[in-house]
Amino acid sequence: xxxxxxxxxxxxxxxxxxSILNCDYTNSMFDYFLWYKKYPAEGPTFLISxxxxxDKNEDGRFTVxxxxxxxxxxxxxxPSQPGDSAxxxxxxxxxxAGNNRKLIWGLGTSLAVNP
Amino acid sequence: EAQxxxxxxxxxxxxxxxxxxxxxxxxxxxxxxxxxxxxxxGLRQIYYSMNVEVTDKGDVPEGYKVSRKEKRNFPLIxxxxxxxxxxxxxxxxxxxxxxxxxxxxxxRLTVT
Numbered sequence: 001x002x003x004x005x006x007x008x009x010x011x012x013x014x015x016x017x018x019s020i021l022n023c024d025y026t027n028s029m030f031d032y033f034l035w036y037k038k039y040p041a042e043g044p045t046f047l048i049s050x051x052x053x054x055d056k057n058e059d060g061r062f063t064v065x066x067x068x069x070x071x072x073x074x075x076x077x078x079p080s081q082p083g084d085s086a087x088x089x090x091x092x093x094x095x096x097a098g099n100n101r102k103l104i105w106g107l108g109t110s111l112a113v114n115p
Numbered sequence: 116e117a118q119x120x121x122x123x124x125x126x127x128x129x130x131x132x133x134x135x136x137x138x139x140x141x142x143x144x145x146x147x148x149x150x151x152x153x154x155x156x157g158l159r160q161i162y163y164s165m166n167v168e169v170t171d172k173g174d175v176p177e178g179y180k181v182s183r184k185e186k187r188n189f190p191l192i193x194x195x196x197x198x199x200x201x202x203x204x205x206x207x208x209x210x211x212x213x214x215x216x217x218x219x220x221x222x223r224l225t226v227t
Contacts, residue, residue: 041220042221043220046215049215103160105158107155
């Protein structure tokens with residue numbers, strides 16, 4: 001049972017436009033959410049995160065929005081650039097076994113930004 | 116340069132031949148983890164380590180062993196590899212817990 005779902009396997013946008021990547025989760029115990037970006041032949045790299053006490057976090061061209069009531073988060077990239085073409089993973093974290101945290105990953109969305 | 120390194124990057128082996136994939140980080144991170152990535156299944160955690168000499172099972176630990184004798188190293192051991200362990204493996208580390216992790220470049224393992 002997929003606790004973190006990225007329902008769009010792929011997304012294509014034009015350079016300069018907004019990219020919106022979506023993520024839904026089912027476990028109400030998740031209290032920290034992250035987005036990672038992955039290029040081919042490389043490991044994922046951390047992009048941006050948000051705590052459940054916030055509804056928005058911004059870092060340059062990247063903004064993550066969290067809607068707790070809908071159990072939904074989204075990553076906005078504005079403006080999109082060709083170098084943003086990558087696979088984006090959504091991940092959610094909850095406390096697990098004492099002070100440990102466990103990350104649950106979505107399957108990823110492949111973003112293509114066309115020049 | 117802060118990084119997580121894995122070796123080898125590519126490995127083709129045969130069923131039953133023991134192998135070790137090394138992982139090393141130079142950021143003095145306490146937390147280290149191994150993942151495997153398979154099509155349609157995403158990233159799944161194999162084992163993790165909260166600190167030296169402290170390791171625990173992730174979601175798919177069967178067929179794998181790990182050790183954490185030093186803070187910087189976290190090798191993944193396949194005592195008797197099988198074809199269902201053919202996968203892309205990632206090592207990761209972080210200062211604490213499973214949040215903002217730094218990933219290695221990946222090891223593509225094929226077991227025939």
